[in-house]
Amino acid sequence: MSLDKDTVARIxxxxxxxxxxxxxxxxxxxxxxxxxxxxxxxxxxxxxxxPMSSVSDVTLPMRADKVTDGGVAAKVLANxxxxxxxxxxxxRNAGGFFTVPKVVE
Amino acid sequence: MAALTDLTIAQLSATLAKKEASAxxxxxxxxxxxDEHRALNAFITETPDKAREMAKASDxxxxxxxxxxxxxxxxxxxxxxxxxxxxTTAASAILKGFVPPYxxxxxxxxxxxxxxxxxxTNLDEFAMGSSNMTSHFGGxxxxxxxxxxxxxxxxxxxxxxxAAAVAxxxxxxxxxxxxxxxxxxxxxxxxIVGLKPTYGRCSRWGVVAFxxxxxxxxxxxxxxxxxxxxxxxxxxxxxxxxxxxxxxxPDFAAAARNPDIRGMRVGIPKEYRVDGTxxxxxxxxxxxxxxxxxxxxxxxxxxxxxxxxxxPAYYIVAPAECSSNLARYDGVRxxxxxPGKDLTELYENTRGAGFGKETRRRILIGTYVLSAGYYDAxxxxxxxxxxxxxxxxxxAFEKCDVLLTPTAPTAAFAAGDKMDDPVTMYxxxxxxxxxxxxxxxxxxxxxxxxxxxxxxxxQLIGRAFDEETLLRAAAALEKAAAFSGRATGY
Numbered sequence: 001m002s003l004d005k006d007t008v009a010r011i012x013x014x015x016x017x018x019x020x021x022x023x024x025x026x027x028x029x030x031x032x033x034x035x036x037x038x039x040x041x042x043x044x045x046x047x048x049x050x051p052m053s054s055v056s057d058v059t060l061p062m063r064a065d066k067v068t069d070g071g072v073a074a075k076v077l078a079n080x081x082x083x084x085x086x087x088x089x090x091x092r093n094a095g096g097f098f099t100v101p102k103v104v105e
Numbered sequence: 106m107a108a109l110t111d112l113t114i115a116q117l118s119a120t121l122a123k124k125e126a127s128a129x130x131x132x133x134x135x136x137x138x139x140d141e142h143r144a145l146n147a148f149i150t151e152t153p154d155k156a157r158e159m160a161k162a163s164d165x166x167x168x169x170x171x172x173x174x175x176x177x178x179x180x181x182x183x184x185x186x187x188x189x190x191x192x193t194t195a196a197s198a199i200l201k202g203f204v205p206p207y208x209x210x211x212x213x214x215x216x217x218x219x220x221x222x223x224x225x226t227n228l229d230e231f232a233m234g235s236s237n238m239t240s241h242f243g244g245x246x247x248x249x250x251x252x253x254x255x256x257x258x259x260x261x262x263x264x265x266x267x268a269a270a271v272a273x274x275x276x277x278x279x280x281x282x283x284x285x286x287x288x289x290x291x292x293x294x295x296x297i298v299g300l301k302p303t304y305g306r307c308s309r310w311g312v313v314a315f316x317x318x319x320x321x322x323x324x325x326x327x328x329x330x331x332x333x334x335x336x337x338x339x340x341x342x343x344x345x346x347x348x349x350x351x352x353x354x355p356d357f358a359a360a361a362r363n364p365d366i367r368g369m370r371v372g373i374p375k376e377y378r379v380d381g382t383x384x385x386x387x388x389x390x391x392x393x394x395x396x397x398x399x400x401x402x403x404x405x406x407x408x409x410x411x412x413x414x415x416x417p418a419y420y421i422v423a424p425a426e427c428s429s430n431l432a433r434y435d436g437v438r439x440x441x442x443x444p445g446k447d448l449t450e451l452y453e454n455t456r457g458a459g460f461g462k463e464t465r466r467r468i469l470i471g472t473y474v475l476s477a478g479y480y481d482a483x484x485x486x487x488x489x490x491x492x493x494x495x496x497x498x499x500x501a502f503e504k505c506d507v508l509l510t511p512t513a514p515t516a517a518f519a520a521g522d523k524m525d526d527p528v529t530m531y532x533x534x535x536x537x538x539x540x541x542x543x544x545x546x547x548x549x550x551x552x553x554x555x556x557x558x559x560x561x562x563x564q565l566i567g568r569a570f571d572e573e574t575l576l577r578a579a580a581a582l583e584k585a586a587a588f589s590g591r592a593t594g595y
Binding site for chain 2: 003007008011012013014015016017018019020027030031033034037038040041042043044046049050051052053054055056060061063072075076078079080081098100101103104
């Protein structure tokens with residue numbers, strides 16, 4: 001499997017990752033090397049083998065539908081890049097907004 | 106009396122219990138070592154004020170007769186664990202300025218048991234790497250050096266800072282995380298003990314995610330008993346992690362204090378004899394078998410036929426999960442933000458500038474193998490091979506109780522080596538990745554020095570959730586190997 005520059009540019013676009021033009025060719029070379037090495041997996045016959053997505057064979061646990069946490073509005077909003085905005089600054093748990101710089105017109 | 110910083114966790118606990126030293130004195134002694142060895146770059150953030158405050162609280166608890174399992178023991182925390190009010194970087198520029206408003210379950214458990222945090226350790230960016238060279242904050246220097254050779258060596262990775270801090274006696278124990286070998290390989294490179302528990306033993310909640318089906322927190326220390334003490338404090342069911350095992354926590358320390366392995370069947374997987382492994386490691390492995398045999402164990406040759414496919418399969422599964430997990434770093438809600446003319450360009454600019462080279466490479470691999478038309482050929486295929494690897498181990502464990510293998514194919518290498526070709530670097534984890542893929546517990550125990558005077562570790566692999574047998578075998582190996590090497594090159 002060999003990846004060309006255009007394929008790398010397409011994957012980078014899918015991953016929302018800016019890759020400078022001059023890095024595309026070296027990256028294509030590196031990734032081709034990695035995929036060539038990965039090709040050896042084709043030696044293995046995997047017909048009728050169930051794919052394993054997790055090693056834990058427990059079923060997803062259920063929990064009671066009740067409030068177990070809360071009253072931490074200030075913590076929740078602490079990392080907001082636009083700052084925390086409270087409806088009522090004297091009662092922070094009355095509600096607030098996690099504000100971010102404008103990203104949509 | 107020995108210096109406080111020379112003591113193991115068990116010895117420190119005894120010293121503190123006898124009131125021969127206070128937790129504040131113990132913390133100060135270790136903080137002094139952080140000062141002394143800052144050049145190793147083992148820490149991204151030092152937290153001396155927090156350490157003294159926690160130590161003071163620990164002394165107060167002890168005075169009230171409320172001492173926990175790790176009461177007053179100073180620890181270093183890999184900077185992948187979220188720590189409330191202390192910046193958490195994952196060694197990436199993209200998390201710039203991130204201060205978690207919450208504490209990871211594992212660290213919360215450690216503080217509940219009385220431990221004291223001295224700082225957050227350096228690592229490969231997002232735990233992706235085997236040398237600690239991919240950190241945004243620069244590489245960590247291994248405290249060990251080759252005899253008569255002053256070149257800086259890597260501590261291994263990804264938990265390189267945590268391993269170096271323990272090997273340099275800055276702390277008696279530290280936390281790491283292991284996705285494909287990130288605890289065991291640095292433990293081997295730094296001449297200390299590193300334990301990756303069974304997947305699900307320690308909660309992943311509050312640990313910055315790399316590959317969620319593989320990531321597992323675990324301890325580093327200088328003795329098997331100390332890793333057992335730490336594991337005991339770190340483990341336990343956590344409803345906040347749906348893959349956390351709802352099992353009671355056994356008395357791991359008791360298991361580690363019982364090196365009686367008479368009658369234990371030790372599997373030697375023949376597929377781990379591979380080209381590229383240093384001759385000295387092959388010899389050490391054979392000596393390890395002899396040591397366990399002399400202690401009463403029964404060596405058994407076993408076969409794990411799909412061993413060689415674990416590494417390439419891992420390099421599909423782990424990047425796939427990483428590309429999905431790291432999608433959250435988009436420059437909008439937290440961390441680095443690089444503006445663009447529209448939202449897509451903001452994403453691309455931020456991620457292009459914020460992620461380092463290896464992280465970008467893995468995101469691209471993951472995006473590719475998950476993209477339309479390639480999913481079955483790569484991702485599904487890798488998951489099928491993962492099932493075969495797990496089946497290999499299951500069958501092997503019908504014939505044995507633990508497996509003994511080398512931890513890494515070489516000793517620590519020089520900083521900057523193996524950087525030209527990513528696959529060469531990936532091969533470092535060839536012995537650790539198979540157990541990761543199967544979710545099994547593994548431990549690296551320092552077992553000897555090579556001709557250059559560098560430490561080499563041997564790995565023991567156990568059955569799922571049977572860390573007790575694993576610790577017993579590790580204690581027996583530790584006792585027989587009687588490793589007394591100590592880094593002197595720093």
